[in-house]
Amino acid sequence: MPWKLASLGSVMAMAVLAGCGTTTESAKDPVAAESGHSRCEAKAAEFAIGQKASPALLEEARKRAGAQNARILKPDDMVTLEYRSDRLNLNTDANLVIGRVNCG
Known part of the structure; x- marks a missing residue:
């Protein structure tokens, strides 16, 4: 034993x-x-402020910001509270005009 x-x-x-x-x-x-997360730089995507949101604009902003993911957020959209440094957010008004760009 x-x-x-x-x-x-x-x-x-x-x-x-x-x-x-x-x-x-x-x-x-x-x-x-290559699959590691890159850090989003919102300043590089500020060119989108004042423009109407579209899938093409979202993709261009994502590339310029160096983000892995991107999303368009409308005023009444529900969002999760987790912070992701590799995600770009394009915040719009009710007419889908982008008013703010941030990462998270």
Whole structure:
């Protein structure tokens, strides 16, 4: 019986220690680097203020801001409260004219 417990303890210790190691391949993986979140820069998308919101304008603003995601927010739209530094928001009035640009 003690032999079984010692073997089980050794296997569990090796499994825990194996999880602590790192490999250099994952750090150099280009796919992982491309899928990382980039930070949104709202100032670069301020050209859209005063224009009527459209899918094409949203995409252009997203690209210029360097955001991963973008959305158009109308006055009565419900939004979630989580902050995402990689998301661009184009805030519009009731006529879909953009009045504010921010990230989050």
